[in-house]
Amino acid sequence: MKDKVSCIIPAYNEGERIANVIKAIQGNHLIGEIIVVNDGSSDNTEEVLKKITGIKIISYDNNRGKSFAVLKGLNSSKYSFILLIDADLEGLTNQNINDIIEPVLSKKVDVTMALTKKPLICRIIGIDPLSGQRAFDKRIFLKEGVFDKARGYLLESVFNDKIIKLGCKIKIVNWLNVNGPYKTEKEGFLKGWRDQLKMIIFIGRHTKYIGWINQTIKLKSLEVNNFI
Numbered sequence: 001m002k003d004k005v006s007c008i009i010p011a012y013n014e015g016e017r018i019a020n021v022i023k024a025i026q027g028n029h030l031i032g033e034i035i036v037v038n039d040g041s042s043d044n045t046e047e048v049l050k051k052i053t054g055i056k057i058i059s060y061d062n063n064r065g066k067s068f069a070v071l072k073g074l075n076s077s078k079y080s081f082i083l084l085i086d087a088d089l090e091g092l093t094n095q096n097i098n099d100i101i102e103p104v105l106s107k108k109v110d111v112t113m114a115l116t117k118k119p120l121i122c123r124i125i126g127i128d129p130l131s132g133q134r135a136f137d138k139r140i141f142l143k144e145g146v147f148d149k150a151r152g153y154l155l156e157s158v159f160n161d162k163i164i165k166l167g168c169k170i171k172i173v174n175w176l177n178v179n180g181p182y183k184t185e186k187e188g189f190l191k192g193w194r195d196q197l198k199m200i201i202f203i204g205r206h207t208k209y210i211g212w213i214n215q216t217i218k219l220k221s222l223e224v225n226n227f228i
Contacts, residue, residue: 003081003105004032005135008073010066011036011087013186015044021085022052024092030101032079036087037069066132067155071147080139081105086132088186089116090179103171104135109224110168111136114175127172127223129216130156132180140166157215164218171224 007025011018018036025034034055038046040063049057058072070084083101085092096114103109114133115122122128132155141147146162147155163170 004079005030005081005083005101005105006073006077006079007031007034007083007085008070008077009034009036009085009087010039010069010073011041011045011049012039012063012066012069013041013043013045014087015041015048017090018045018087019048019052021087021089021092022055024094025085025097026054028094028097028101030098030105031083033077035073035076037073039063039065039069066153067147067158070155074138074142074147077138080137081135082138083135084132086180088181089133090181091177092175093177096173096175096178099175100133100135100173103173104137108169109171110140110166111163112171112173114173114178116175116178116180118180123176125216125220127216127220129160129212129219132156133175134159140168157212160215160219163222164215168222169224170219170222 009018009021022034022036025031036049036055036057038049038057038059040061042063046057046059049055049059056076058076074082081101081104083097100112100114103112112135113128113131115126115128115131116133117123119128122131141159141162144162144166146159
C-alpha cells in the first residue's frame, strides 16, 4: 500500500476562508486524512467545519497558538507523512498539494516548503523561512522534540533550527498562484499591525533579530537544486 499523508490545518477565526482551503485538499489521492484543529476560534469557524464531511475536527475553547494546535494535530495523526497547511490560503489547487507532497513521499528530500505570492522579499530570495506550508516525515522531527519546544509564533523558526541541525534536504515548491493575506487584511489595519509587530518581536527574540538572516542562508544551502 502506497504511503498516505495526514494533512493538518490549524485554524483560528478562519470561518470565511477555511472551507475553500479544505475543498482544494479533499479528494487528493495522496491525502489519507484531513485534521482541522480549531484553536479556540471566536467566530463561526467551528460551525463551518461541522458542515464539512470527511474531516476530523479537534476543537478547544481557549486560543493556545499555532504551535500547540499543530502538536495536537500531530498527536492525532495516523500517518507518518505530514502536510501542514494554513487555513487562510487563497487560490490553492489540487496540483499545489501534489507538488508539495510528492518529493517527500518519494523520499528524494526530507522537507518541502511552499513559496507563495507574498511576501515579495521571499519571492526575491527564493525561500520563505516562515512558510506554514510544509510536508515532512514526522518520525524525523517528533523524536527531536521540535513541536514540544515551539511555542507561540515560534513553530517555523524552531522547525528551521532543527532542519539545519539535522542537515535535512529541502525542496522549495513554487506556489506563486497561492496568496496568504496579511494580518492587516484579515483583522483591520490597527489590530493587524499590532499583531504583526507582536509576532516580529517574538520571533526576533528567538533568532536574536538578525539571526533569521543566517537561518535563511543555511536553509537555502540545504535546498536540492537538481531535483527531478
